[in-house]
Amino acid sequence: MGGKPVSTAIHFISAGAGSGKTYRLTQKLNDLLSQQAVSPAGVIATTFTKLAAGELQERVRGALIDAGQLVVANEMEQALIGTVNSVCGEILRRFAFEAGIPPDQQVIDEDQGDILFYRAMEQALTGNKSTIRKMNILAQRLQIADTQTKQQLWRQEVKKIVDTARANNQSPDTIRALGKSSADSLLAYFPPAIDRKFDDELLGAVNHALAAIDTEYDKTQDTSKFVSLLTGARAALIHRRLTWPEWISLSKGKVGAKSRDHVAPLIDIATQFASHPQLHKDLRDFTELAFAIAADSLIAYQEMKRQKGLIDFVDQEQRLYQLLDNPTVATTLGEELELLMVDEFQDTSPIQLALFLKLSRLADRVIWVGDIKQSIYGFRGSDPSLMDAVLRRVIEQGNAPEILGDSWRSTPELVAYANNLFVPAFSDTLGAEQVELNPQRAPLPEQPAVETWRLQGGRKDVRARALAGGITSLLDSGRQAIDKHCNQPRPLRYGDIAILCRNHDNLGEIANALADAKLPIRYKRPGLLSTPECCLALACLRRLVDPLDNLASAEIHSLSTCENPEAWISQRLAYIEAPEKPAHSWLEDMQGPLANLKALRSRMPYLTPVEALRTAIDAAGVRESITRWGPTPQRTQHRLNNLAALLNHAQDYLDQCKAQSEPATTAGLILWLRALADAEEDTQASGGNEDAIQLVTHHGAKGLEWPIVVAMDLCTELKPRLWGLTVLPSPSPIDLDDPLANRTLRYWPRFFGNHSTKVEVLDTITESQDGQNALEQEVQESKRLLYVSLTRARDGLILCMDNKRASGPWMDTLQAGWMLPDGDSLILPDGRAIPCRAIELVETNNVTAAPPYQPFWPEFPGLPDTLLSLRKNPSSVAPVESASIGEIITLGDRIEVNGSYDPATLGSALHAVIATTIMGQQATSRILLDYGVHEVISIEAADTCCRRLIEALDDNFSPTAFYTEYPLTYTTPSGQVVTGWIDLLVETEEGLIVIDHKASPRGRSEWEEIALSYSGQLDAYVEGLRTCSSKPVISKWIHFAVSGGLVSVI
């Protein structure tokens, strides 16, 4: 089945920043559902985040309830609303058999996928040491390595190739061929290789220079460094392992004036490195090998996942993409799918885009929502040009997009500012109607809409402190924010402000300055394990696992008591003087966290790693200690949130072990957390609900909004993506049936280390067509990022500039020289004036005064002395010491039992025979068979057991009723609950008789002893009967069914 023709039904909603996208979506869904145009079970909707999915679900449900559609609202549980991957996963799970995959595939997330991929790469290279070594050597020479750790990065480069190839739906075979084309295209820019003995010549020149340079004579720093470089270079040259960046460094010959002549010949040779045949060969080898390994690794990775029954996000997309061609699947989905909604389509990867196109054919209605102006994830694989091409094609086919033209977010002044900035800036690709928004909010004339803050100072940290001062004054200035919910002005709060930076380092710098100024902040940052709160928590866990870890003891003690180190160190020194105590038990015999942890250690066999962490935190009173620290309520909240973040990371450990099917232990958790911290992935709580200034990258600000937004780093350099991996544009026009056809990847190794200027061959490449294309792409993406950033503010936008600069590469992409206000008003190009402000800020030591910190803690009433377990099981009640044996009624001979058998099973079977017989069933034969004791005891014998009991009861007690397997529930005076089943309760005129059956084969000589051992249980029943029944209990008996006796217990 071919499906409906692509895109006929695609309804685009183009939703510019702040244009009420979520509102519109909710409305649209609500309309369709309320009018029964679609049913919840027929809805598939994808969103970019889990949070957004939950929110959409909630809002639609709310709208339906408001509309009185309670039933439909409840049915919303059936709608498939989630992230792209959860939706793909769901569909794939449903059609696993059609896809030929295991039905309970474990889905692995990206981190888990990474680990697995590297293992797969390794497997692909197993037995191929020479390739590994070759790559190692190439990577060493090309310096594809981490500058800090010197770790080689070629594996990471290969992984990037694979990731990108997969996101573009490329097969291993395709990948394999790309190495050659990449190398060809790069070397085309190089001068031809010259057949010369470059290395030997260079070595000669190096030796010459080393001999000639006199460091006593030329004492400059440069020369000394260069000599060191030369010493290393000489050895490297001899062993053929001089790196290309070192070649380039030599070519720059940075020495003192006195030594310049000595290095001239050296520079001359080194400068010609681009003609070195070895460089050409290295570049080609590296590129071709990288792609070859990528192809092999991809195959191994797929195989490994298959073996382990795992599937990753991209697999889900690819599998589903293929699966939609399966007739059964297409038919079934076609039957069911009434509405397909794709939110944030501009953030989809190429394969996702292709998938959505295909899925769209199966749906009755299709809605795609997004904003191509906000496509800023080029760096992680989305491709705006592809999206643009697809959109164009779809629109050409007669689908006029719906453009949301109103702005609900920002003040009219800010909307006007953005319109004036971005209509011209996007005019090369978009019409004004796709950019311009009509303001819907009331104007805010008394406050500046856009401000320029010029931060004084030559160093970053100085400027950051100036910014902190600016923020402090802003908060003190009585500035108001318009509350989003009630639309009324109210004083500005910390949480109303966001500061946007280009990268995490800059955020860190600002964070320090704001923290010094005592401004509360929240942002996503690593370093969780070095926070005092997590240090304390982990010390508790370590202590629990390892009783010898007395560093943990010291940490726990120090952080719980906050004593000066002098005090506890003296105490420790005195302690270890006393020889009788083991050094590691220090502090364990004092009441306190260490004693509690010691007590907890006996529970370790029960506790999962996460439980161990939680109980350790509880036992050592970590939350209480943390709460005392302060020094502000916000900080305390953040600390508590960090503790929750630690627990989440711990849960991640379990999830990862689960995904790899590997064992998880508490020791493993500790090691894992340490590795996390080493990799700087121990993220702290981001502080969703803390009233604090938010620090976030420009990219991270997408989808968010704040009353005040401070935009930093507007002068950042552009970084065209020319080196490393690039996806070349699709051939046009796009084929909507196969939008990913003929996509190509290119990889150019970054062989030049930190050198970027004064290298001829690099300049050539930058100026080439490839270089210019990359630059143009970067300019477009930079503009979109600016669009995202500068439209986040609701009430006020603050542009921060270093004092010295009036503009810079990033902001220049808008070509709006007027954009920085320098007075109280800014005249926009369309003639409109908006209120503005421009100030200069210098470093201050202003510290926001915090009121004295007063922690509080729940007042727990004193601990109860004893806690009993709620349930009391009659059979576990201890025998009553005063019990004795009363009457004994003999029922007959021992019943014949044969062979070996499990006494408990025989007992149960006899129980069942007696019970069913009393109820009037004739089930003995069935029961003996069911219990597998038909060869142990005959039907007649079993029936005899029962018959003779009933006869004896009839003879002795004149019963009026039998209650068999009879339930009894009561609460003891102390509050314990007893629930039990009485084997047989006999009612007589005089009262009740309790009988408990035993199938013990032992002889009558042992009856008394056995019967007495059940006296507690019988008493428990009697107590219950007294509570629940008005009839007195007249006697209690143990019935020995096999050996034939009724023994009364008194």
Add this chain to the structure above:
Amino acid sequence: MAPASGKIRVTLGLKADGPLPEPLRNSLGEVVCGPQGLLNLLETQLGIPGNEASFTTRLIQYLGCVDSAVQPDAFYSKSWDADPFSVARTLLLWRDQWYEAGWQGAFPVGVPARLADLAAIEVIARESVAPGIGQRIQRIIGLLADNPIAIESIALRDSLSDYPWLWQRLIEATGAELLHLPEVTPQADPSTDLGKLQRHLLNPIGQKLELEDDGTLVAIEADAACDTTSLITLLTRQHLSGKPDENLAILAELRGDLLDEAMECGGAPRLGFSALSIWRPVFQVLPLACELLWEPLNPTAMVQFLSHPVGPIPARQREVLARTAAEVPGIGSERWQDAVTECLEREPESERQRFADNIRYWLECPRYSPQEGVEGQVLADRAERVARWLTGAREACEDAALQSLYTIALNQAEEFVLAIERLREQGRNTLSRDNVLRLIEDVRGTGAPVVDREAQVCPDQPRAYPATHAGTFYTPMDRVIWWDCQAADSVRRWPWSRSERAALTANGVMLQGEDEQLSWLGKAWVRPILCATQQCLFVLHGDSDRHHPIWDHISSVTAKLEIAPATAPETMARLGLSYANMEPRSLPPKSRWWQLPPDLALTDRDYESYSSLDDYIHSPYKWLLKYAAKIRPGSLAAVNDGSLLNGNVAHRLYEHYFSEHDNIQAIDVGLVPAWVDAQMPTLLKCEGALLLEPGRQAECEHFIIVLQQSLVSLVEHLQQAGVISVSMEVHGEGIYTGGKLSGSIDLLATTGDGREAVIDIKWGSKNFRRDSMQEGSYLQLATYAQLRLAAGAPSFPMLSYFIVSDSHMLNLAHSFFPNAEVINPTTGENAAQYWARFEHTWRWRKAQFDSGLIEVTVNGTEPTENSEPGEAGLPMPETSDKFNDYQFITGWGENQ
């Protein structure tokens, strides 16, 4: 006349198998239960054995059936090839669901393919798989026809139509009188917020409900679930002691175990919530033991195995072995042998052999390629041995709770052996690592709860009533807390297409519709609210995926329902909780100096080494903590990796090399790479196993190349210098102004004419070494020179660093190695002068130590005038807290 048979009265609720939020009535002959409870009751009354087969057992049985039935064109065959366990599990669940919807185990011809394929398996499975719930119900229905039972009545809290089809038939088949209990009705005063909401939920009035905030309806929120648990504990305790006559119910559909932990911590009786987990330590022993079977050895698994709370090697032995395994990752090194010997020597003579064998069995076993796999028999042996250990441990332990865990683990080990046997019968003799891991997962099931923790009661006090599903509410409760109010129910979406559904229905498989399930949930979700008479408190958490649908519902029908921040003081006040102020305590600040009581004399050490002396003068706080106070990290902190590990392995390799090649000048460096290649596998296994971990091969290969290059370079330097003999790890003793020195020199090179060079071998940090030499700071080399002098060296030895990762030799102001880089200290002083400065500095520090003054040279502190040893001393770096184990006990910065 025969006596009458007494009958039981049953009250049935769909979710009533779990805890019920209501006081337990004293009763005789009455049962309140859910479907499972009813099923058990009926089986008891019919005399049917109750011990059902575990799902794993049934899965393995069913797997065999699919195996014999599978056809290449069966719809599941491709998936089956990929993963039989997973397919069998799904198909088994499907056919169980059919039985539970009335299936009789067969279809007529002409049904859709998937149905026919399953029916084909069922021809075998019907007889050979232990019955599931559906089959059990069907059998009971059959027996009820002519077997009288003793149930008088069944009172239904949920209407009959809310039950799946077959259950309805079962209930009817009992022949008991069916009492239809009324649905829960609003219980609160209609004039209160709560009362209004209750009525509004049942009969929406079309406009938003105006609330008055009278405290009957309260919602609070915190970022994470663990932020509200102690609040609930407090609330519970105060409620129970302050209002003993008022009932309190706590509903936690998810994560209730967190509440119980908090209750325990806050001294309140636990409610009996529990979480199943597969991660209980007892269950990790089998997988850990299997992880040790693979080549190369997984050192992390080994450390885990050894530091686990339980295991088949006695804990006293594991403690020693764990520390060794952490420091020297691998097996077979000298250190390892020593550790094993140490363990054994502590055991009685007669037991030693047995313990030695035991250690060898678990740790020094043959290892197998993870891809090619291991024979099933080897695995079965291991599992049986684990089982034997578990049996012994279970017998030895007194604690019933732990015994029950051991029993579960034992079952797993036995199932594992069975599964291997079954696979062997199918001709699968070897199992890859992935196979083993999955097999363990398959036998592991859903795990176990925290068995040593059960619900409690405080004598003579009322208790709070826990609930795990909204639908269990039936009885009025004064106060209801809906904790962690997040979406928990998922509606079962059937995997069948429309035509398959039609065929199923036509053949008597009456699957419950999604809409029917939802409509019951819609009723169930409002019950906790309706049951509340005085107050309903919602506790929401930011870390949940999605709010509970009922919460969406409430918030959309009410105006001004505020969500209060759970941890704010106002909220506590509002909830009537008493919180006490406590003394704030600032984190210990950083301080450059510690003043110990001056009378606290620190005991002198017999010997100081280079590293202790370095700490003594540069980082007195470290010396104090490490050597005087003996504060040491535990073994997990000792897991060695990175430069430290690389450096150790390089040392060991060189040592080995020079012990085999004593004629330095005769060495052919061309042979070095091959020699290194030949040595490395064993060396890594013994001492560098972390580098053999999966995913690190490239790093490891790079490491080997670096070692080859560096060794070549080192030998060349030695040859060029005319060195004829080399000794490594040369132990020496000496004296310094404060006492005795000891240490071992990495490498001592001697030329034919008796000149000596001392080389310290460093893994990396070339620039750091170069800079410190230039600044005239090289304590380590200088210490070694002292050792040489004390040993009677003829002259002051030449001092050099050799940096392995760069194959770079740094000469300290000499050209002993002619092609090395020469560093001349800018101070212009020679090593003897340096040593004099050092001794001066030492005495200066000693005076400080004697007066109890300890300098804490950590980042974030500033030197003071006391930090300056004066003209004759060494220049002191401002801070020295690299590689600082003690960073968390030496004070905190203001923003930390």
